[in-house]
Amino acid sequence: MSISKGHILGISDLSAEDIIQVLKTAESMKVVSTRNVKKVPTLKGITVVNLFFEPSTRTRASFEIAEKRLSADVLNLSLNQSSVQKGETLLDTIRNLKSMGASIIVIRHPMSGAPWLLAKEIDCSIINAGDGSHEHPSQALIDLFTVKEIKKNIEGLNVVIVGDILHSRVARSNIWGFNKLGANVSVVGPPTVIPEDITQLNVKKYYCIEDSLDGADVIIMLRIQRERQNRNLFPSMREYSKFYGLTKERLDLAKDDAIVMHPGPINRGIELSSEIADNARSVILEQVSNGIAVRMAMLYHVAQSRAGN
Numbered sequence: 001m002s003i004s005k006g007h008i009l010g011i012s013d014l015s016a017e018d019i020i021q022v023l024k025t026a027e028s029m030k031v032v033s034t035r036n037v038k039k040v041p042t043l044k045g046i047t048v049v050n051l052f053f054e055p056s057t058r059t060r061a062s063f064e065i066a067e068k069r070l071s072a073d074v075l076n077l078s079l080n081q082s083s084v085q086k087g088e089t090l091l092d093t094i095r096n097l098k099s100m101g102a103s104i105i106v107i108r109h110p111m112s113g114a115p116w117l118l119a120k121e122i123d124c125s126i127i128n129a130g131d132g133s134h135e136h137p138s139q140a141l142i143d144l145f146t147v148k149e150i151k152k153n154i155e156g157l158n159v160v161i162v163g164d165i166l167h168s169r170v171a172r173s174n175i176w177g178f179n180k181l182g183a184n185v186s187v188v189g190p191p192t193v194i195p196e197d198i199t200q201l202n203v204k205k206y207y208c209i210e211d212s213l214d215g216a217d218v219i220i221m222l223r224i225q226r227e228r229q230n231r232n233l234f235p236s237m238r239e240y241s242k243f244y245g246l247t248k249e250r251l252d253l254a255k256d257d258a259i260v261m262h263p264g265p266i267n268r269g270i271e272l273s274s275e276i277a278d279n280a281r282s283v284i285l286e287q288v289s290n291g292i293a294v295r296m297a298m299l300y301h302v303a304q305s306r307a308g309n
């Protein structure tokens, strides 16, 4: 279990109890964000480095806000500012940051598994902010928190994940997370982006979006990741949108109180129409604001575990 070792690497490593604990702590952290003084001393004296080797708006900004609300000393580094550009290895970069007193490293890296390597080799706490096509644990915890807040209970919900499952770290982390908390998870998309063996992760597989949405409580739309596709996996964005984009007519196939989620950034008119993105049943901006409380909770548990509590 990675939290007990002072890391949050992936949802695959967490037990249902770990996840429930983080979600419970996030509820308290959300209260902090409603106060006039949105700050607590939890990470006072602790240096946290945000090391992003891929672009990010939401994850990077909300980790930084979360760290500052917990009173940490925060350092932000990205690929074009670091000496990795000059040939330094990732391990040497982290060793140098540790020598400057960094205790917690929040890392986004294009190589799947990079956070696990660092956790094994370096005596710093590692939080995975997205590794290649593998895991995005903070996004899944946000999604679980947001669904729990709205639906009260996750067990028994029908969760449908739509889009490029093959390249999506959000899909993988959400499959593990929602399964661990007892939801029924389905995936749907073009056959070229649905891994053949995905059913081994205890999910139902569909190729027709209309079939998948019948009875859905939660619809998670995924971004089409053009940057991770090294070959054309579907003929055109227009065709993708025609067969898999979420429209009002398709949303009507789900339950009346179904909610629509998206990790962002959204491609309006491709994964979902503007009518849906801005619809009352879309909780996309709630996901973003919950990101701060959930990331505060993750940092809290990692720091507690690091301190031996």
Ligand code: CP
Residues within 6 Å of the ligand: 055, 056, 057, 058, 059, 060, 130, 139, 263, 264, 265
């Ligand atoms: N959801 C998400 O990871 O967004 P960013 O890439 O903007 O961090």
